[in-house]
Amino acid sequence: MKITLFLFSFLAAPLLWAGNNLPVCMYGIGKPAELQVLKRAGFNCFQTYEQAPELLAALAAEAGKLNLKMAAYPDKVIGSAYDKEAKDWPMLAWYLYDEPEVRRMPLEELLKLDRRVKEWSPAQRTAFVMGDGIAAFTYGGAADVLMADWYPVPHLDLGSVGQQIALLREGAKMLDAKNPGKPVWAVLQAFDWMEFPQRRAKKVGGFPTFAQVRFMTYLALARGARGIFYFKYASQDGVPLADRPERWDIYGRMAAELGRMGPVFMEGRQTDPPAGLDPALSAAAFKKGGRRYLVLVNSASFPVALDTEVMKGWRPLFEERRGLPSDMPPLSVRILEK
CATH class of the missing domain: 2.60.40 (Immunoglobulin-like)
Incomplete structure (x- = not known):
């Protein structure tokens, strides 16, 4: 195996907001009050599954005060009472869809949704997440940003995170040649698989350690990811990570490191x-x-x-x-x- 020097294409890759911020985000935010917690921990963006336009407006207002960016579904905002003002919300990207390959979504449907959002708000970016990087060879031509969620602890090789990011980038190159610097964001693990149903006779699990999270994070960045998300803010029983200091500290430490290294990854030669x-x-x-x-x-x-x-x-x-x-x-x- 030869030394791998990954090319980062800083000038070609479109940045999603001005400045040298590397997106360092937390998934699954549901309340405006949670944004203060994120800000104090060093995060600069978040994703929400909430879709009610009124709640999204409240999240956007608080995010604007704190200089945070957000990723949210556009479906219920378009045509709502917030249709016009949402075009000025502090969006990292409009979140089109979650794992289209799992739901066997036809490519044309995703492209149609992407066009609809761009026609509505051409100045804001679009993104969607895939659960397997190989899906980028089907969907990689859609949206402005590709995302991959991959959660290997404890049952898969941690190095598989890098493989997923590499697949995402290759799929984008093949299907979106006009956008060679298309950004890729990594969604990494912040949960224990024991919280979820499993097909195994004996369930496996374990919350990621700091060393594992750090390894996955920098491997994703080394493979070309230009945004890091951690899934997710609250466990399945509704307890926020911030209420479990031993776990929250893992991601706060990473946010601090990435805050310092962000300009290097985003602007370095x-x-x-x-x-x-x-x-x-x-x-x-x-x-x-x-x-x-x-x-x-x-x-x-x-x-x-x-x-x-x-x-x-x-x-x-x-x-x-x-x-x-x-x-x-x-x-x-x-x-x-x-």
């Missing part, structure tokens, strides 16, 4: 990674503001050595110890600067 890195590693390198940044991801099931000469001068970020280790453990991430 792609450069070559250091020559001589172990071929088992995936590497993504950037330059911004006179500094160089390096994202290293070890998706292997074994430790990978870091050559001291190759890594000379690089300093780790977000680590308790500033020195470089001799190797990267399995399923680990290192963010470095120089």
